[in-house]
Amino acid sequence: MDERKQRVLQAVVQDYIESAEPVGSRTIARRHDLGVSPATIRNEMADLEMLGYLEHIHTSSGRIPSSKGYRFYVDGLMQPTQLSDEEKTQIDRWYRARVKRIEEVFQETARLISHVTKNVALVLAPQMTKSAFRCLQFLPLDDRRSVAVLMTDAGFIENRIVAMPSGASFEDFQRMARVINDCLAGCTLDAIPKAAYRKIRSEISDEELYEAALDVISRALDDREGRDRLYLGGTREMLSQPEFRDVERVKEILLMLEEEQLLKEILSAHLGDGLRVTIGQENDYKGIQDCSIVTATYHLDGELLGTIAVLGPTRMEYGKAMSLLGYMNEHLSDVVRRLGWQG
Amino acid sequence: MDERKQRVLQAVVQDYIESAEPVGSRTIARRHDLGVSPATIRNEMADLEMLGYLEHIHTSSGRIPSSKGYRFYVDGLMQPTQLSDEEKTQIDRWYRARVKRIEEVFQETARLISHVTKNVALVLAPQMTKSAFRCLQFLPLDDRRSVAVLMTDAGFIENRIVAMPSGASFEDFQRMARVINDCLAGCTLDAIPKAAYRKIRSEISDEELYEAALDVISRALDDREGRDRLYLGGTREMLSQPEFRDVERVKEILLMLEEEQLLKEILSAHLGDGLRVTIGQENDYKGIQDCSIVTATYHLDGELLGTIAVLGPTRMEYGKAMSLLGYMNEHLSDVVRRLGWQG
DNA sequence: TGTTAGCACTCAGGGGCGTCGAGTGCTAAC
DNA sequence: GTTAGCACTCGACGCCCCTGAGTGCTAACA
Numbered sequence: 001m002d003e004r005k006q007r008v009l010q011a012v013v014q015d016y017i018e019s020a021e022p023v024g025s026r027t028i029a030r031r032h033d034l035g036v037s038p039a040t041i042r043n044e045m046a047d048l049e050m051l052g053y054l055e056h057i058h059t060s061s062g063r064i065p066s067s068k069g070y071r072f073y074v075d076g077l078m079q080p081t082q083l084s085d086e087e088k089t090q091i092d093r094w095y096r097a098r099v100k101r102i103e104e105v106f107q108e109t110a111r112l113i114s115h116v117t118k119n120v121a122l123v124l125a126p127q128m129t130k131s132a133f134r135c136l137q138f139l140p141l142d143d144r145r146s147v148a149v150l151m152t153d154a155g156f157i158e159n160r161i162v163a164m165p166s167g168a169s170f171e172d173f174q175r176m177a178r179v180i181n182d183c184l185a186g187c188t189l190d191a192i193p194k195a196a197y198r199k200i201r202s203e204i205s206d207e208e209l210y211e212a213a214l215d216v217i218s219r220a221l222d223d224r225e226g227r228d229r230l231y232l233g234g235t236r237e238m239l240s241q242p243e244f245r246d247v248e249r250v251k252e253i254l255l256m257l258e259e260e261q262l263l264k265e266i267l268s269a270h271l272g273d274g275l276r277v278t279i280g281q282e283n284d285y286k287g288i289q290d291c292s293i294v295t296a297t298y299h300l301d302g303e304l305l306g307t308i309a310v311l312g313p314t315r316m317e318y319g320k321a322m323s324l325l326g327y328m329n330e331h332l333s334d335v336v337r338r339l340g341w342q343g
Numbered sequence: 344m345d346e347r348k349q350r351v352l353q354a355v356v357q358d359y360i361e362s363a364e365p366v367g368s369r370t371i372a373r374r375h376d377l378g379v380s381p382a383t384i385r386n387e388m389a390d391l392e393m394l395g396y397l398e399h400i401h402t403s404s405g406r407i408p409s410s411k412g413y414r415f416y417v418d419g420l421m422q423p424t425q426l427s428d429e430e431k432t433q434i435d436r437w438y439r440a441r442v443k444r445i446e447e448v449f450q451e452t453a454r455l456i457s458h459v460t461k462n463v464a465l466v467l468a469p470q471m472t473k474s475a476f477r478c479l480q481f482l483p484l485d486d487r488r489s490v491a492v493l494m495t496d497a498g499f500i501e502n503r504i505v506a507m508p509s510g511a512s513f514e515d516f517q518r519m520a521r522v523i524n525d526c527l528a529g530c531t532l533d534a535i536p537k538a539a540y541r542k543i544r545s546e547i548s549d550e551e552l553y554e555a556a557l558d559v560i561s562r563a564l565d566d567r568e569g570r571d572r573l574y575l576g577g578t579r580e581m582l583s584q585p586e587f588r589d590v591e592r593v594k595e596i597l598l599m600l601e602e603e604q605l606l607k608e609i610l611s612a613h614l615g616d617g618l619r620v621t622i623g624q625e626n627d628y629k630g631i632q633d634c635s636i637v638t639a640t641y642h643l644d645g646e647l648l649g650t651i652a653v654l655g656p657t658r659m660e661y662g663k664a665m666s667l668l669g670y671m672n673e674h675l676s677d678v679v680r681r682l683g684w685q686g
Numbered sequence: 687t688g689t690t691a692g693c694a695c696t697c698a699g700g701g702g703c704g705t706c707g708a709g710t711g712c713t714a715a716c
Numbered sequence: 717g718t719t720a721g722c723a724c725t726c727g728a729c730g731c732c733c734c735t736g737a738g739t740g741c742t743a744a745c746a
Binding site: 135137139140141147149151157159161235236239240244245246247250251254255258 | 478480482483484490492494498500502504578579582583587588589590593594597598601
C-alpha cells in the first residue's frame, strides 16, 4: 500500500466519520489537497476496495470504510484528537469537586464519557469482592434489627439491614463483629479461606449467632456483585448519532444494553489490554458487529482495577474516544487511590 | 349526553387505545354490539365532535378522543382493568423477596411499573430530609478520614466519607457524634432549629472540630436530596409505543426526563391527591401536553410519603395504570413500614 | 507508465400522478 | 329517529421520471 493510497483511505475514513455519508472521489479531491484529480482518486479507491479497505453500498454512491479499513486507520493513519480545553476543565472540575463515594465516581465517569463522545459509555467497576476486607461494624437500628456496614480496602462502603435473631442483643452483634474482623482481616472477599470460617465458628459458641454471622457475611458479599458493578451512561446521547435514526435500531441496542451479563463478558474479554479498539466484525457478539468498542483498563500500582469503554457505531471518532478514555483513566486511578484503595 | 353517545364515546376511546389508529364508524359497528348501523354511529360521532369529546385529524379518516373525551371516559365510562394473576405474582414475589435497602425498593418499583404499563414510571421517594434524625455514627477509615453513617426514622441509611481535620483524632469524632446525637435527636432534617446548632456549638469547644461537625451535617443532608430522590424507569419500554416511532419525539421526551427538577415539580403538584389522572392539555407544562400522567400518593398512618406515577401518551391504558398504581401503593406503604418508618 | 478528461452507466431520492381503501357528510327513503 | 346510498376527501402506496452524485472504462496526454 503506497503512501497515496493511505492518504486516500485516511481521507475517506475522516470524511465518513464526519459526514456519515458515503464518500465520493470528487468530494475528496475538493476537500483534501491530494494534488490529483478525482479520476485518479477513483482508481485508488477501486484498488482500496479490492484490498478490502473500502466498501460499496452498491455500485455508484461513494465508498465507506470496511472494518479492515477502520482498523488500518486506527492502527496507522489516525492522529489522536486532543481534548478541547473546555472539555478538560469540565472533567477536571468534576473530579476535583470533593471526596465522593466510589459509586458516584463510576456513575459520573460514565456520564462524562457519554457526554463528550455522544456515545454509550460503560464503566466496569472494580469488584468489591475482589478487594480486601477491611472491617465490619454494626450500628443499632432497633431491637430487632441492626445495620451492618462493611468497608473494604478499595473504598467500598456498603450497608445492609440485618435481622437479629430473637434473644441476641446488640452487644452480641458487636462481639460478633469483633470476631469477624479478627478472622477476616485482609481476606479478599471472594476468596475467604475455610480456615477463617472455622475460626469464626470456634469463637462464636452460640449456634444461632453463628448462623447470623454467616448470613451477614454472605449478604454483604452478594448484592453489589450482581447488580451495580456495571455503570452505563449515554443512551440519550446515542440518539444523536444518525445511525440510530430509526427506532428499531435503537430498540435493538437498548435491549442488548439491558443484558448486563453479556456486557460484562464483552468488557471482561478486554481486561488487561490497556487501550484497545474492537471494530465492527471483530466483535465476537453478533448483535454489535456494526458497532465498535474502545476499551481502556485502569490500574493502580500495577494492579488491574476495571475497564471503561465507549460503545458506538463503527463510524466513531476513534481518536477522540481514545484520548478521552486515556484521560479518564488517569483521573479514575487517581480518585480510586484517594478514596482508599491500598492495592 | 344520552346513553348511546356515551357508549359510542367509550367504544372510540377503547378502540383507539388499543389500535392507536383513528377509529371509524364502521369499525365500531363491527366490533361493538351497539345495535345500530354505521350511519347512526356517524351521526353520534359528529355530535360528540361538536361537543368537544372527539377530534378529526382531517375530514375523513376516523376520530380520536380529545383530552375532554379521555377525561369523560376516565371519570365515568372506564372500568378499572384488573391486573392479571401473572402480573400480581411477579410483583408480589419481588416485594416479598427479602429485606432491602429502601433505595432498591423505589428503583425496582419504577422498573415494575414501567414493565407492566410499557410506559415511563416515576417514583418520588420520601425525602430523607423530611424524616427525623435518628442517629449519626462514625466508623474509622484511616488516620485522615472516617465514614459518617446517618440513619433516619424513615429507614434511610447514608454513608459519607469525611475528612478529619489534622490534629483531630477518631475519639474526637466519636465525641462529636455523641454531641450531635444528643442535640439533633428527633429533629426533622430539613428543619434543624437554630437552637440545636447553638447547643452543638456550646458543647464542642474546639473551633475546627465544630466546623467539621457542621460539614458532616450539611454533607449528610445535601446529596441525596438533589440527586437520587426521583427514580425513573422504562425509557426502553416507552419505545414500544407507536407514538414514539420517530426518534425526534423520543429525543424530546428523553430531554425532558433529564430535567429532574421539572419532573419533581410536576409530581409535587399532585402531592396528596390520592389517585389522580392528568390528561393531555390539562398538563401545565407545554412539553407534555400530548401525554398523560397518572399519579398516586402513598401514605403511612395518614402521613404522606411520596408519589408514584406513570407518564405516557394520552392514548394510555388508564384503567390498567390506575389499578397498578393502587396495587403498588399498598406494597410500597407496607414495605416502607417494614423497613422502619416510624411516622 | 502513470494521470487525466470524457462519457456512458447506475442508483438513491424526491416530486408528480393515479389508484385504492377507509372514512365522512349529506340526502332521501323507510 | 334510523338507515341506505352516494359523492367526496384524504392518506398511503406504488409507479414513473428526473436529477444529482458517483462509478468504471477508455482513450488521450505528459
